Structures are given as structure tokens and as C-alpha cells.
Amino acid sequence: MLARLFFVFTIGALSVVSAQKKPITHDDYDLWKRVADTKISDEGKLVVSTIELLTGRGDGHVQIYNTETGNTAIFDRGYETAISADENYVVFKRKPAYETIRKEKKDDVKKDKxxxxxxxxxxxxxxxxxxxxPRVKAYQLPEKYEGWLVMEKHKELKEEKGKKDSTETKTDSISTQKKDTTKQKVNPAFKQDYALVYxxxxxxxxxxxxxxxxTVPKNGNSFIYALKQEKEKEWDLGVYTYDVANGLRTPIDTTKYSYSNLAVDEKGNQFAYMSSADSTAVDSLKFELNYLNENKLTVLVDSAASRxxxxxxxxxDKAPFFSExxxxxxxxxxxxVSYDRDTTMLDDEIPQVDVWNWQDKLLQPEQKVREKELKEKAFLMxxxxxxxxxxxxQGELLKEVAVDARKEEKFILGNTNDAYALERSWAFxxxxxxxxxDSYTGDQKLLLEGVTYNPEVLPNNAFAIYFDMxxxxxxxxxxxxxxxxxxxAGLAVAFHDEDDDHPSLPYxxxxxxxxEDGNxxxxxxxxxxxxxxxxxxxPINITKNGRLENIEYRLLNLDPEEENLAxxxxxxxxxxxxxxxxxxxxLYTLRKGKLIEKLRPxxxxxxxxxxxxxxxxxxxxRQNFQVFPDILVTTxxxxxxxxxxxxxxxxKDFKWGTVEQFQWTAYDGxxxxxxxxxPEDFDPSKKYxxxxxxxxxxxxxxNRHVSPSPSRSTVNAAYLVSNDYIMFVPDIVYKDGQPGESAFNCIVSGVEAVEKLGYIDSAxxxxxxxxxGGYQVAYLVTKTNKFKAAMAGAPVSNMTSAYGGIRWGSGRSRAVxxxxxxxxxxxxxxxxxxxxLxxxxxxxxxxxxxxLLMMHNDEDGAVPYYQGIEMFMGMRRLQKPAWLLVYNKEAHNLTQIKNRQDLSIRMMQFFDHFLKGAPAPKWMNQGLPRIAKEKDLGYDLGED
Structure with a gap:
């Protein structure tokens, strides 16, 4: 086998490690932050960044950078940012301190308090x-209009009532007459959530x-709002408009039972909302669509749906919206469609059954996953x-239509997969x-049959482009x-994925x-x-040298609303x-057919x-393994x-590491x-x-940076090298029908090639x-004893039983x-x-x-939980050393930080024991009885 190193060191790869540097531990994860969101004001004056802790166990901040003055302002615990259209203000929500909320939860303080x-x-x-x-629940401000915003506040606590903010001015004092002649009056005692116009x-x-x-307009000075009663399932109070310029509130309608789905056009001149009249059966409400323009209220669709x-x-359930x-x-x-329940039967007399039919277009589990979507499905007019x-x-035929609300194009596209619904379970x-x-008339015409790639309509609205697979x-x-x-046709290059190794047509x-010309x-x-x-x-190759120089060029689109990439x-x-x-x-620009360098590789x-x-x-x-991707700005x-x-x-205070490219030849050539x-203090004379x-x-x-963080399911490169491990990451190519042997061919050959470098402890x-990857771990340990320990997360162990199953996360068949x-x-x-087999x-x-250590969680929607159980039970029956970690109410990858921390500790205790000779922890040696759950974590290291 041929093996060679491709040396491309990241910056500082050869730096000397000072004695003060320390290895990363599981207690250090809370130190690392990340950029959660970055916004730039329209004129480029402000860059607003939301920073949060990777673990969430602590307080982040908002950073506001002024590109004109160079000033930086930082506010602890800020998030959900917005910039006013005139660039004069930055608005954001500020969380309570992490330790404050933690203490309140520990003290069992009720959520509303x-x-x-x-x-x-x-x-x-x-x-x-x-x-x-204080006590703000949500806010909205116009994207392109300046001077005001609307915020929703939590209701006041009892001890806060009467302590009204002295800056608040007008309050609602509207009384309305309902059909039952009962007067409903707005209560100013802050018993409910309320809004402030600021x-x-x-x-x-x-x-x-x-x-x-x-809801507020994108570029206007008036908005629409609805009021509700103190108690749920009672009459709403009405729907109103608010003119911010003069503080004028205008009732639109105060006579209906319910108001919802408010809409306003971009300039705040037109309004729409849905309403329903009085009904004793809330589940059978008949809804109307109402439209207000120039103080004229029109019922566009009445409760009888006559239009x-x-x-x-x-x-x-589908909110109306205006075109731009x-x-x-x-x-x-x-x-x-109405399904009338037999009201003569008790709940415990009604059978609970899912009826599967071999001709169902959607499997019952997929219908269950998508129940809300299917129930709320509506067709566009x-x-x-x-x-x-x-x-x-749209009409009932089409599943989706591609409406661009920015314009009123004549031609739009829609699609349906009814003819292919059954074969989705096995064909791909x-x-x-x-x-x-024709959006002017609603006429529909079949354009393409059996396509596998959605067409794109050109800016001229005369053509669409698509890839025929x-x-x-x-x-x-x-x-x-x-x-x-x-x-x-006839070009000497391929436009499909040349390296695709799946047994299906490549994308x-x-x-x-x-x-700029719409091409x-x-x-x-x-x-x-x-x-x-x-x-x-x-056709013209506008970048010219990519194939010659092994460089991949791609277009950068920074404004989804702009069709012209130039x-x-x-x-x-x-x-x-x-x-x-x-x-x-x-990064390059293209000028007169020539690439102009802007950011040098x-x-x-x-x-x-x-x-x-x-x-x-x-x-x-800009990042590599040693350089964190901080934000850079150019003006x-x-x-x-x-x-x-x-x-x-x-x-800089921790032992870090370096990364190298490595090349070798697999067993099959x-x-x-x-x-x-x-490790950054790597010594080639040592064995690792x-x-x-x-x-x-x-x-x-x-060149990706890796921050230390609790594991969702895999080992962390920064942690490993900081603790004197070497980590090898091989690429894998596959042959149809041989996923296991393909993995062996690539992975084991790569491991042997690395061993020949002389500094790997092969034992x-x-x-x-x-x-x-977990499947391949489970497969490889059946084919080689080269490895002293193995960890597999959510592995498929039995393809014959998994094949006929369901991916519970989507409700779809696993056969495809x-x-x-x-x-x-x-x-x-x-x-x-x-x-x-x-x-x-x-x-x-x-x-x-x-x-073998495995993790397989009891709400895994991707790989059936029983696959891990089958593997564990087989190893247990044959008395092979095996451990199975099952995290409760967790899916395919861990999301809860407490469980991620736990997995990180257990996984590294497992590897440290087998690869470094560390004592085995209690959970490995003795197990953890059910009665000790949540009391004894079993981390204690003992004697073998």
C-alpha cells in the first residue's frame, strides 16, 4: 500500500508549547462562545452580533460595532436584535441572568413569576x-420605516399592579356591545398581556x-391589532388599526366572536383579517375574510363561502398576506370536511386504531408526523x-405553488407527486x-412529467430552467x-455529481x-x-480555470430578494x-470575463x-483548526x-493541536x-x-475550527489532541451492495497506512x-480485531429487520x-x-x-431504537463486552446539554480505560441499577 503525507500546516502549527498550557477537560466546555447571529444595517453603518455560549450554561451578549466611528458597545444577555431603518437605534431583548433563572427553577418558582x-x-x-x-414578551418594528415599534408585555404580577410606568400615556378605554347585549370593558388592571406603542x-x-x-407593516406608519377577553373561549373584544403619527385608534369591527390572522400591506394602507361569528361550538366556527382599504370594510369571503x-x-389556519x-x-x-364524533359513546368506548391501507399515498406514520400540516393544509387564491x-x-391538484410575493408574474409553477406517491417508499x-x-386567470397546464429537480423560472418570466436527471x-x-x-448537450464536462457513489441517478x-441579463x-x-x-x-465557462487547477468556484448570493447576482x-x-x-x-469578482482577487486563498x-x-x-x-471564526468587516x-x-x-491557554492532510491507497487501489x-507538542519519537x-x-x-463542546454523538478533535490522542478521519468511497466491505477497504487500509508513520501505538x-458511521463501527468489529475499543452511536445492526421499518422522525419507509x-x-x-445478511x-x-460502547436513544426517529438493542442483546447472549447508553426522551443526536455532558464523560472514560490504562469507572465495572438512576452517575473510578 502506498502512503504519503500531504503537508499543509495551519498557522502556528510548529509553535512551541509553553509549560503553562493545560489540557482541555469536561469542566472547560462552558468557556467557549459562538456567533449566533449577525445583522448589518441597510446602509452599512452598524454590525450587530449576537454571541452565545456553546453550552447555553451561562450568559451571552450583544455586540454593536459602528463601522464609521469604530465604537463597540456590548450588552450582556442580549439577543433577538433589530436595527431601525434610519440606523439611529438598535433594539434587542435581554434575558435574565442564567444563574437567576437557574435559582428560580431550583426554588420551584412558578413560570409566570x-x-x-x-x-x-x-x-x-x-x-x-x-x-x-421590563417584562417584554415580543416586539416588532417596521423594517423600512423609522421612529416606532410595538412590543407585547407580560401581564403584571400582583405586587406590581398600580406601579404604572410614568412614561406610559394613552390607554384603551373602549367598551363594545356584543350580540348578547353584555358590555365588555377593557380592564386597565394589567391582568393580561398588553402592548406598548413606543x-x-x-x-x-x-x-x-x-x-x-x-402585525406591523414593512414600510408604513399604521398597524393592525386585535384584543381579547380576560378568560379564554370568550368573545374577542375587536380588531383595530393604529395610526402612529397621531396616536389614533380606529375600531374596524367589534361584533364578532373571534379575530385572527391579521395582515397589513407593505405601506400600512391596506389591512386584512379573519373573523368568526358567535358560535356555541368552537370547533365548528365559520370564518370570514375581511379587507379594509381607505376606511371601507369589505367581506371578501363570508361565512357561507359564497365567493x-x-x-x-x-x-x-393559513394567514392571508399581501403582495409587495x-x-x-x-x-x-x-x-x-367534517368528521362527526358519535357523542353517545364514552371515550373508553371508542376504539383507538390506525388503519393502514396498501394503497395509501401517505403511510399512516407519515400522516401522524404531518397531522397538523395536513389538517391545516389550504390551497392558494x-x-x-x-x-x-x-x-x-392552486386548486386541490397541486401540492405546492411557487408564489413570489414581491411581484405579480403571469406564470408561476406548481407541482404534484400524486402519481408517484406510493413509490416514494422505495424509489429515488x-x-x-x-x-x-397563468396567475391572471388561474388556468393550469401540465409542463413536465416525472421530473426529479424543481425548475427555476427566469426573471423574464418566459422560460424555466431545470436539470433532466x-x-x-x-x-x-x-x-x-x-x-x-x-x-x-455536447459539452465535454459533466453537470451531474461525478463522484456520487449511490445506486441512483446523481444530482x-x-x-x-x-x-445582470437574466441568464x-x-x-x-x-x-x-x-x-x-x-x-x-x-454556453460559456465564465471561471475557465477551475478544472485545470482543481479549484471549485461557486456564486455568492447575499440577498435572497435580489435576482441579479451582479x-x-x-x-x-x-x-x-x-x-x-x-x-x-x-473570494473573487468577475469583470470582463476575468477573475479579480478580493480575498486571497x-x-x-x-x-x-x-x-x-x-x-x-x-x-x-476566516478560520482553520487553530483560528476561531471571529467576525471580520470590510467597508x-x-x-x-x-x-x-x-x-x-x-x-491560547490550552494545549491545542495541528491538523495535516493524509493520503493513502485503499486495498482495491x-x-x-x-x-x-x-497534539501541538507532538513528538514523533513517542507512541500515541x-x-x-x-x-x-x-x-x-x-480548515474548519473545532471548539471543545459536549458531544451530541461523536468525539471532539480539540479535546482529543489536547489530551494526547491522535485522531484520524478517513474518507470513504462505496461500491453498490458493499457498504460494509467498502468501509473496511477504506478505513482499515488508512489506519494501517497511518501506523507505518511510526508514532501510533498500534496496541x-x-x-x-x-x-x-455507527453502523460501520459495528460492522468493522465483526471483521477485524485491530481495535482495542469501539464506540457506535445509533448503529443499524440488522438490515433485514431495519429495511421494513419506519423512520419515525418523518414517518416514511426506510426501504428507500x-x-x-x-x-x-x-x-x-x-x-x-x-x-x-x-x-x-x-x-x-x-x-x-x-x-463495544453504544448509544441509542429511546426517541430516535432516524435509526430504530431496537437496532441498538438487537446488537446489545446479541453481544450479551454471547458474553461479549458491551455497554448501551439510552438517553431518555432524546432523538438521534443528543440535544439536552446535561445528556451531552454525560456522554462526553462516559465516552472518554471508556476510551481512557482501554487506550490509556486508566481505571474503569463504576458504570463500566458494576453497572448502574435502576433504583440508582439520577442519584448515582457511576463516574467514580475504581479498580479493575
């Missing part, structure tokens, strides 16, 4: 806190008591506000029929005539977007190609690069780009940049790539224990993987995964029974000599 968030408002001009308001300049606050719901299709009703111009008001309708007409654009890629809809070419289709054109490398841009493995929808010009930096395309050899990335992964909408101000991050088109965060300076992580982790292909992550090696996707068997169970670890348990 626990400390609540506050709203903070920062004054940009004066670089100081402008205002703070004006930035004066700090004045108008109070709206008993708030139910409100829509017969037998249909208003979709009460306000010319269309979209809303949902659905067939009226719109009301034309200019000519007062109604158009149905999934197929769809595509329809073109049978032909493996890009096509355009004329939306008026349905004429198709092959746009890439394309992708669609990039449109240039579609698509990818091959390396380069970007410009096509013309009418095929009037030959809308940045004087109308140039922004293009990222990823060098497939060095794994470093850069230099040993980093550069990503997480953001941009101001109206200015060429960008933020981005001069990437001519220079400045680092504006320094989140984890303590990393396939050249492979991998990664080797080493090694843990091999794997999942598909990971070598492209060479103390382990493997670890999760899910698909085994036949066509990740498992790669390529045949059904009956045609390929020998392959299912050969690749199942369960049947190789008699060969296992490696101690």
Missing part, C-alpha cells in the same frame, strides 16, 4: 443606552390592554384589489409533475409553448442564479457556466473559490458572508478588513484522502493512542462513529434508504437478501473481540 426578558434600546448617535422596558424620539408609550395579536368554489371553505405592491391579497381555501376579482391559482430520486399556472443535462422550457431545449452540482448560471464540478434560455448562444461591487458577480488540494478558500476557510443591502459593507469569518470592497470580535481568547489531528472517526467524506473540513487504537440512498444496497430485500453486523457478533 420567574424573571422575564427586558427590551433594550441603544442610541447609536450618542453611543449609550436609550431606554429599557416612539423612539420621545420615549413615549401608548398602552393597548388585553392584546391578542398585532369561492362550492363545497369549499376559508382555510382558517398591494395589488393582490393571497389567502387559503380548502374542501369542507388571491383577491385582486385593483379590479376586485378572485383568482384560484422522487418524482414530480410540474404545472405552469435521465439525460444528465440542463434544459429550458418555454412557459407559453412548453417547447424544451437542451442547453448543455446536478447545482443552479447558481442569474446574471441562468449553473455549475460543473469546478466551474460556473453561463447559459441562454433560448439557446441562441453557446448587484454587488459595481455590478460584478461575487465568486467564492475552494481549492480541492489545499482546502483553502478565497491563504490557509483558511472563508465563509459566513453578510452584506448591507444598500452599501458594499460586508462581514465574513472598502475587501481592500482591507478588520476583526471586530474576539470571542475565545482563552484558547483507490487513492483516498483523510485528516490527521495531532489513536481514535479513528469517520462519516462519508470529511477531508474537505481540513491502543479505537474507532468511533455515529449513525451511518437501503435500496437507493445512503446504505447503497441497490436491491430490495428479496432480490438482494444475501447482501442484507452479509452487511448486517448482528450476524457477525460471534467474531467480535472488541469491547
Amino acid at each position: 420567574q424573571s422575564k426578558d427586558a427590551l433594550f434600546i441603544y442610541d447609536v448617535k450618542n453611543n449609550r443606552l436609550h431606554d429599557s422596558i 416612539r423612539f424620539e420621545t420615549k413615549s408609550k401608548d398602552t393597548i390592554h388585553q392584546i391578542k395579536e398585532f 369561492i368554489q362550492k363545497g369549499w371553505v376559508l382555510g382558517k 405592491s398591494g395589488k393582490r391579497l393571497y389567502f387559503g381555501v380548502k374542501p369542507e 388571491y383577491y385582486d384589489t385593483s379590479n376586485e376579482s378572485y383568482v384560484t391559482i 430520486p422522487w418524482k414530480w409533475d410540474i404545472y405552469v399556472i 435521465d439525460a444528465q443535462d440542463w434544459f429550458s422550457i418555454d412557459l407559453s409553448t412548453t417547447e424544451k431545449r437542451n442547453l448543455t 446536478p452540482y447545482g443552479f447558481g442564479g442569474f446574471d 441562468p448560471l449553473v455549475y460543473d464540478k469546478f466551474d460556473i457556466w453561463k447559459l441562454t434560455a433560448d439557446n441562441s448562444k453557446a 448587484s454587488y461591487l459595481d455590478g460584478r458577480l461575487l465568486i467564492t473559490s475552494f481549492d480541492k488540494t489545499t482546502k483553502e478558500s478565497g 491563504s490557509g483558511y476557510l472563508i465563509s459566513n458572508y453578510n452584506k448591507a443591502k444598500e452599501a458594499d459593507v460586508f462581514t465574513f469569518t 472598502d470592497g475587501f481592500e482591507s478588513n478588520k476583526k471586530i470580535t474576539d470571542l475565545n481568547p482563552h484558547e 483507490t487513492p483516498l484522502d483523510g485528516l490527521l489531528y495531532k 493512542p489513536m481514535i479513528t472517526y469517520f462519516y462519508e467524506k470529511r477531508s474537505d473540513t481540513y 491502543n487504537m479505537a474507532i468511533q462513529g455515529q449513525s451511518w 434508504q437501503y435500496e437507493r440512498t445512503q446504505t447503497r444496497i441497490g436491491k430490495d430485500l428479496w432480490e438482494g437478501l444475501d447482501l442484507y 452479509e452487511n448486517s453486523p448482528l450476524f457477525g457478533i460471534p467474531n467480535i473481540e472488541t469491547p
Whole structure:
């Protein structure tokens, strides 16, 4: 076997380690922070970042950076940020201190009496806190209009009543007359949640008591809100508009039982809402759609649904919304279906049964997972506000329609998979029929049958572009005539994934977007190609050298609302690069067919780009294994940049490590790539224990930073190298029908190649993987005794029993995964029974000599929980050393920090014992009886 090292050291890889540096422990995880969110103001003056702890066990902060002055303001515990349109204010919520909430929970304080968030408002001009308001539940401010916001506040506690904020001015004092002649009066005693209308300049606050719901416009000065009674299931008080300029509240309607789904157009001139009249049976409410414009209230859809299709009703769960111009008001309708329960029967007399039918288009478990979605499903119509007409654009046939609310295009696309619904359980890629809809008339026409890649409509609204996975070419289709054109026929490059190793048709490398002329841009493995929808010009490779230099070029789209990708930096395309050899990335612009370097590829992964909408101000991050991805900002088109965060300076105090690329040749002659992580004080004359982790292909992550954090399911590279382990991460390529042997071919050959480097303690090696990686761990220990210990998270152990099961997270059949996707068997169970048996670890348990630790959680929706149990029970029966960790109410990967911490401790105690000779903990030696659960964690180290 050929083995060689590819040396591309990250910055500081050869630094001398000082004696003061310490190894990372499980007690150190709470030190690490991350950037949770970054926003840039429209004109680029402000960069607002939300910082949080990786573990959540502590307090984060909001950082506000002024690109003009260089000032930085930091507010502890801030989150949920917004920037006013004039860039004069930054608004954010502030959490109570972590330790405060922890103590309140420990003291069993009721939730409504626990400390609540506050709203903070920062004054940009004066670089100081402008205002703070306690007990704020939520807030909204116009995205493009300045001067005000609306916040919803928690109801006041008893001891706070009467202590009214002296800055609050007007309050509601509206009384309304209902059909039962009972007067309902707004109670000013703050017994319910209420709203404040806040004006930035004066700090004045108008109070709206008993708030139910409100929504503000994107670029206007009026909003709509609804009020409710103190007790649930009683009459709502009404729906109103509020004119912020003069503080005027105008009742729209106060006579109905319920109001919901409020909508306002972009400028705050048109309003819509749904209402229902009085009803004694809440579950059978009949809803109406109401529209207000220029003080004229119109019932667009009444409770009898007289203006829509017969037998249909208003979709009460789909909120109406306006198009950007306000010319269309979209809303949902659905067939009226009622299921009358037999009220003569008691609950314990009604059978609880799921009836599965072999012709069901959706399996019963999928219907269960999607029950809310299916129950609330509605089909799209719109009301034309200019000519007062109604158009149905979806109808019951189509599952989805692609409506762009920014414009009123003539042609839109919809799809349905009814004809292919059954075969979704075993066939892949999934197929769809595509329809073109005339949005002016609602007419529908079949456009494409059995496509597996959704088309993209061009900006000219005349053509759509799609990838034909049978032909493996890009096509355009004329939306008026349905004429198709092959746009890439005859080109000498492939536009499908050349390296795909699944037993199904490969997907394309992708669609990039449109240039300034509306031409579609698509990818091959390396380069970007410009096509013309009418095929009037030959395709052009606009990046030219990607394939020649092993560089992957991709377009950078920083504004989802902008179709023209050449809308940045004087109308140039922004293009990222990823060098497939060095794994470093850069940024370019394209000018007159030439790539102009903006960020030089230099040993980093550069990503997480953001941009101001109206200015060429960008933020981005730059990282490698040793450099944390702090935020950098540029205000001069990437001519220079400045680092504006320094989140984890303590990393320098810990022993870290280096990463190297490693190449070798598999047993079958396939050249492979991998990664080797080493301690930073690595001594080639020493022997190190090694843990091999794997999942598909990971070598492209060479320049990714790894922060120490409690494990969701896998080992942590930073922790391992800090504690004198070497970590090996091999890429894996697969052959159809041989997932297990393919893993052996790649992983074990790679491990042997690394062993030949001379510094691996071959007597103390382990493997670890999760899910698909967990399966391969379980398989490998049946084929080799090379490893002293192994840890498998959520492994499939018996493909014959797993094949016919359900992925409970989605409710779908698992068969498609085994036949066509990740498992790669390529045949059904009956045609390929020998392959299912050969690749199942369960049947190789008699060969296992490696101690195996497994994690498989009792609410795993991806891999059936019983797969881990089958493996454990087989090893237990044959008296093979095995441990199974089952975290309660956890799914495929751990989410609760307490459980992640626990797994990290147990997994490393397991590896430390077998690879470093550390004493075994109590939970490994003696187990933990059920009666000791949550009392004795069994971490104590004992004697073997």
C-alpha cells in the first residue's frame, strides 16, 4: 500500500508549547462562545452580533460595532436584535441572568413569576443606552420605516399592579356591545398581556390592554391589532388599526366572536383579517375574510363561502398576506370536511386504531408526523384589489405553488407527486409533475412529467430552467409553448455529481442564479457556466480555470430578494473559490470575463458572508483548526478588513493541536484522502493512542475550527489532541451492495497506512462513529480485531429487520434508504437478501473481540431504537463486552446539554480505560441499577 503525507500546516502549527498550557477537560466546555447571529444595517453603518455560549450554561451578549466611528458597545444577555431603518437605534431583548433563572427553577418558582426578558434600546448617535422596558414578551418594528415599534408585555404580577410606568400615556378605554347585549370593558388592571406603542424620539408609550395579536407593516406608519377577553373561549373584544403619527385608534369591527390572522400591506394602507361569528361550538366556527382599504370594510369571503368554489371553505389556519405592491391579497381555501364524533359513546368506548391501507399515498406514520400540516393544509387564491376579482391559482391538484410575493408574474409553477406517491417508499430520486399556472386567470397546464429537480423560472418570466436527471443535462422550457431545449448537450464536462457513489441517478452540482441579463448560471464540478434560455448562444465557462487547477468556484448570493447576482461591487458577480488540494478558500469578482482577487486563498476557510443591502459593507469569518471564526468587516470592497470580535481568547491557554492532510491507497487501489489531528507538542519519537472517526467524506473540513463542546454523538478533535490522542478521519468511497466491505477497504487500509508513520501505538487504537458511521463501527468489529475499543452511536445492526421499518422522525419507509440512498444496497430485500445478511453486523457478533460502547436513544426517529438493542442483546447472549447508553426522551443526536455532558464523560472514560490504562469507572465495572438512576452517575473510578 502506498502512503504519503500531504503537508499543509495551519498557522502556528510548529509553535512551541509553553509549560503553562493545560489540557482541555469536561469542566472547560462552558468557556467557549459562538456567533449566533449577525445583522448589518441597510446602509452599512452598524454590525450587530449576537454571541452565545456553546453550552447555553451561562450568559451571552450583544455586540454593536459602528463601522464609521469604530465604537463597540456590548450588552450582556442580549439577543433577538433589530436595527431601525434610519440606523439611529438598535433594539434587542435581554434575558435574565442564567444563574437567576437557574435559582428560580431550583426554588420551584412558578413560570409566570420567574424573571422575564427586558427590551433594550441603544442610541447609536450618542453611543449609550436609550431606554429599557421590563417584562417584554415580543416586539416588532417596521423594517423600512423609522421612529416606532410595538412590543407585547407580560401581564403584571400582583405586587406590581398600580406601579404604572410614568412614561406610559394613552390607554384603551373602549367598551363594545356584543350580540348578547353584555358590555365588555377593557380592564386597565394589567391582568393580561398588553402592548406598548413606543416612539423612539420621545420615549413615549401608548398602552393597548388585553392584546391578542398585532402585525406591523414593512414600510408604513399604521398597524393592525386585535384584543381579547380576560378568560379564554370568550368573545374577542375587536380588531383595530393604529395610526402612529397621531396616536389614533380606529375600531374596524367589534361584533364578532373571534379575530385572527391579521395582515397589513407593505405601506400600512391596506389591512386584512379573519373573523368568526358567535358560535356555541368552537370547533365548528365559520370564518370570514375581511379587507379594509381607505376606511371601507369589505367581506371578501363570508361565512357561507359564497365567493369561492362550492363545497369549499376559508382555510382558517393559513394567514392571508399581501403582495409587495398591494395589488393582490393571497389567502387559503380548502374542501369542507367534517368528521362527526358519535357523542353517545364514552371515550373508553371508542376504539383507538390506525388503519393502514396498501394503497395509501401517505403511510399512516407519515400522516401522524404531518397531522397538523395536513389538517391545516389550504390551497392558494388571491383577491385582486385593483379590479376586485378572485383568482384560484392552486386548486386541490397541486401540492405546492411557487408564489413570489414581491411581484405579480403571469406564470408561476406548481407541482404534484400524486402519481408517484406510493413509490416514494422505495424509489429515488422522487418524482414530480410540474404545472405552469397563468396567475391572471388561474388556468393550469401540465409542463413536465416525472421530473426529479424543481425548475427555476427566469426573471423574464418566459422560460424555466431545470436539470433532466435521465439525460444528465440542463434544459429550458418555454412557459407559453412548453417547447424544451437542451442547453448543455455536447459539452465535454459533466453537470451531474461525478463522484456520487449511490445506486441512483446523481444530482446536478447545482443552479447558481442569474446574471445582470437574466441568464441562468449553473455549475460543473469546478466551474460556473453561463447559459441562454433560448439557446441562441453557446454556453460559456465564465471561471475557465477551475478544472485545470482543481479549484471549485461557486456564486455568492447575499440577498435572497435580489435576482441579479451582479448587484454587488459595481455590478460584478461575487465568486467564492475552494481549492480541492489545499482546502483553502478565497473570494473573487468577475469583470470582463476575468477573475479579480478580493480575498486571497491563504490557509483558511472563508465563509459566513453578510452584506448591507444598500452599501458594499460586508462581514465574513476566516478560520482553520487553530483560528476561531471571529467576525471580520470590510467597508472598502475587501481592500482591507478588520476583526471586530474576539470571542475565545482563552484558547491560547490550552494545549491545542495541528491538523495535516493524509493520503493513502485503499486495498482495491483507490487513492483516498483523510485528516490527521495531532497534539501541538507532538513528538514523533513517542507512541500515541489513536481514535479513528469517520462519516462519508470529511477531508474537505481540513480548515474548519473545532471548539471543545459536549458531544451530541461523536468525539471532539480539540479535546482529543489536547489530551494526547491522535485522531484520524478517513474518507470513504462505496461500491453498490458493499457498504460494509467498502468501509473496511477504506478505513482499515488508512489506519494501517497511518501506523507505518511510526508514532501510533498500534496496541491502543479505537474507532468511533455515529449513525451511518455507527453502523460501520459495528460492522468493522465483526471483521477485524485491530481495535482495542469501539464506540457506535445509533448503529443499524440488522438490515433485514431495519429495511421494513419506519423512520419515525418523518414517518416514511426506510426501504428507500437501503435500496437507493445512503446504505447503497441497490436491491430490495428479496432480490438482494444475501447482501442484507452479509452487511448486517448482528450476524457477525460471534467474531467480535472488541469491547463495544453504544448509544441509542429511546426517541430516535432516524435509526430504530431496537437496532441498538438487537446488537446489545446479541453481544450479551454471547458474553461479549458491551455497554448501551439510552438517553431518555432524546432523538438521534443528543440535544439536552446535561445528556451531552454525560456522554462526553462516559465516552472518554471508556476510551481512557482501554487506550490509556486508566481505571474503569463504576458504570463500566458494576453497572448502574435502576433504583440508582439520577442519584448515582457511576463516574467514580475504581479498580479493575
